Amino acid sequence: MWWFIFATGPSFRRTDAELFRGLGKSIAVNNAVFYAPWSDCLYACDLKWWQYYSDGLSWYKGERWSHQHYKENRSFTGDCQFASFGGNSGHQALQMAAVKGAKKICLLGFDQQFTGGIKHCHDDHPDRLGNAPQIDHYPGYMEKTGRDLKRMGVEVVNCTRETALTMFPRMTPEQFISENIISR
Numbered sequence: 001m002w003w004f005i006f007a008t009g010p011s012f013r014r015t016d017a018e019l020f021r022g023l024g025k026s027i028a029v030n031n032a033v034f035y036a037p038w039s040d041c042l043y044a045c046d047l048k049w050w051q052y053y054s055d056g057l058s059w060y061k062g063e064r065w066s067h068q069h070y071k072e073n074r075s076f077t078g079d080c081q082f083a084s085f086g087g088n089s090g091h092q093a094l095q096m097a098a099v100k101g102a103k104k105i106c107l108l109g110f111d112q113q114f115t116g117g118i119k120h121c122h123d124d125h126p127d128r129l130g131n132a133p134q135i136d137h138y139p140g141y142m143e144k145t146g147r148d149l150k151r152m153g154v155e156v157v158n159c160t161r162e163t164a165l166t167m168f169p170r171m172t173p174e175q176f177i178s179e180n181i182i183s184r
Helices: 014-019 030-034 047-057 089-099 135-151 173-182
Strands: 002-006 025-029 041-043 063-066 104-108 155-158
Touching (some): 002 089, 014 173, 025 089, 030 047, 041 089, 047 063, 089 104, 089 135, 104 173
Parallel strands (some): 002 025, 002 104, 041 063
């Protein structure tokens, strides 16, 4: 079974999330939950994000996970088999999926860069939440996790439309569905 992780990189589209709806397990990262409100899981590592957005998420029915415990969310503190914890929610959601048993993972919205000078697929967070201040480091951290995942036998395909990541095979979302879903 494929796991789909929806992050909030600038190239992520609401239509991308809809393409993958119901095709496997899904994790929405931070504000991607507003693009995929039907996702199985919501992951946000930043306690400040939960404090700002949590009260407005009463409609969300999936599991809630975080690096830090807050109200009803579950805490994911990583696993010793990873060389880097990554410093961002998308990275940590990828690691969490592997720890939870995912063997096939498809990434969407993992730009890991400012695409067209834009930070997210949504408006910037309020200043007190931060807006990817260390984004230049994200691809290097992901390199380490990519090696860890390969060693663990986890297949990762990056279907992000614009990305700085080079360690995973790339496909467009449409190509992925054609080759991995429709052809089966």
